[in-house]
Amino acid sequence: MQSWKLGALLGALMLVSSAAATIEEDLSTVLKFGPRVTGSEANEKARTYFEAQFRVLGYTTRRDVFTYPRFDDLGSDVQVGTRTLAGRALEGSTGGEVRARAINVPGVGTTEDFRAVNVQGQVAVVQRGQIPFLDKAQNALAAGAAGLIVVNNEAQELQGRLGERVVLPALTVTSTAGAALNDGQQVTLSVRVRDGEVRGVNVVAFKSATTRPEILFGGHMDSVVRAPGANDNLSGTVAVLDIARRVANTPLATQSYFVLFDGEEDGLRGSRAFVKDNATAVQGLKAMFNFDMVGVNVTPLRVTGEGRLVGLAQQAAQISGTARDEGGSDQVPFAQAGIPTLFFHRGLDVNYHQPSDTVADPQLIRATVDAALKTAGAALQLTPTGR
Template identity: 65%
Template sequence: MPQFGLRVALGAALLCSPALGSAAPATVESDLATVLKFGPRVTGSAAGEQARTYFEEQFRALGYDTRREGFTYARFDDLGSDVRVGDRPLSGLALQGTAGGEVSASVILVPGVGTPEDFQKVDARGKVAVVKRGQIPFGQKARNALTAGAAGLIVVNNEAGDLHGTLGERMVLPVLAVTPEVGAALREGQPVTLRVRVHEGEVRGVNVVASKSGVTQPDWLFGGHLDSVTGAPGANDNLSGSLAVLELARRVVSTPIAARSSFVLFDGEEDGLRGSRVFVKDHPGVVQHLKAMFNFDMVGVNVMPLAVGGDSELVEAARQAVPTLGTFRAGGDSDHAPFSQAGVPVLFFHRGLDEHYHQPGDTLADPALIRGAVDTALKAVDAVLGAASAGK
């Protein structure tokens, strides 16, 4: 881990400064209520812009400068796909890379997960093939269906809930992913109409960066993604993390750490960490200088007690500061990943995937849990500074 240039006195200021107490009123509740009213914050949406503007106003009211950093990328959107049984539409999600189109044909239930051997057991020619999720990539299932002459493919999730996924390549076959309940409603030989409605085009994402005037080489970066997925208000995923970043900025505003930090709300995380990847790519000097990146993602619902993952020394420092803190292996599925890949020590704060993950029911987050994540983060910062000062 790089040496931390700040002194332990700075860490003490984090815990002792009046800014951590009554001088900085807690407004997580009002922030949460306000932003949730905007609706799902899909990258490129009006709701995302409203949320971005609101956060900018809050940072500026605290005395931070803000700037927007825009970027564009190609995105695949499902415009409303389903499989119709008679007059009854059964909703599903198009797998990224699928061709759009409408196919009317009979159902063929393919035993297994759609391997070549599975398709050899049935006659799928001109039919809508139905296979289970698992064992092989979605793209291989689709290629096997094409080879077998299927006119369309339905992949049934092997666990509760919607199935989001990608084929990994462009396919001329319409492919729909459905829940176990929808899969159970499909019968052998049943006439259905598979409707896959998709659009591919360019979308504009916008990161919001807040810092004190003149901060160009921060030691610390505190971040979380502001976007959510289609149909999900995203209270926990990840308004909770965005509010943790804002609350942390409130807490430290009158301490020396504010002059050494940047606070970033990333866009496009749900589309493949787009915002954090662009930030790392566009700011090599800033990234190289960073002592640590703290990432907050889904910290408003206590599926599991608050846990951290990432750089081993940061994790150890956080655990020493908060012995009850859990740990987990931080993978590449959130905005810390591009920073870690660039050599920046990272600490990822997370409370687990709740039952409403990526669902319309993601409407609740507990402000007390969000504040608790911030409390822990500040103690971790203080512990890291103390360790650095002691030469550990």
């Protein structure tokens, strides 16, 4: 076992008492680990903590391992004099360090824009917008640039993808950082990347007698780089765990799976792997409930999903809902497999995917759990849809 993994295991276990924790304790404990990017030490610490919590409640847990390719930014930046401006590597660019002058290209980096300046051997600086990142990078490369900086149109970090490999160090910076790049100024562009396989791990909890679950409660445990992920999606993860706490000694526990998905932020990787690798269990489900961003009240709690389930949620829990499949979270692979799904969420808050995503309201999470449990009891009475 790698040393950091052993340390993560021991550290997380030290934080688990012999009694089940509370939502408040879950939040405060896991947030201290930092951003839970799939494959990271913080991700492993969080997983170990949640596994121990399930076991305290009498559940059996297992780990479902899967792998996938991923492009990682290991910490890219632009050095301007004594200042270091943080950046984000464009996915598909190559790593490298370039010491040259920053040349402000007028416009967004079209072929015509590059004709107006000489960027040969220099670092081209272009604005975000109008054309794809790939076109900006290819135009910069064709013009002879040694590196590329794309300036966002707002004071927030920007994560972008080229869509294919371009042999050019390229990154994005915030509008604030872009304003500090003077035309002709000497800079050092450092793009530090890794492109390879990532190991994701889903946590599956169930009562030992559960062989064919009727309902699955799920939420993703991972977050994005530099974002502690309190709302996205520690709030949903904790909601799943709290449902398991509340029903631990009831028949619902033996009818359910509780799944903490990994790799959601990289394209629903964990839920897609679960559906693919657990076909028998998935096809026996009457419902899949997914929880994502339920700890900040941007909008009142609402649900989307299969019509009958939405109707039950409206009737049993008095929450608003729409009978439609809403993409972007872990219920999608289940819906695509023909399973009735219900997606619990409260909308995107201003801290979405930001370092400031550090707060989730325990009372909002409890209210979400209340609504889910009221709906689940009714959902189990439904007859299969004939899939």
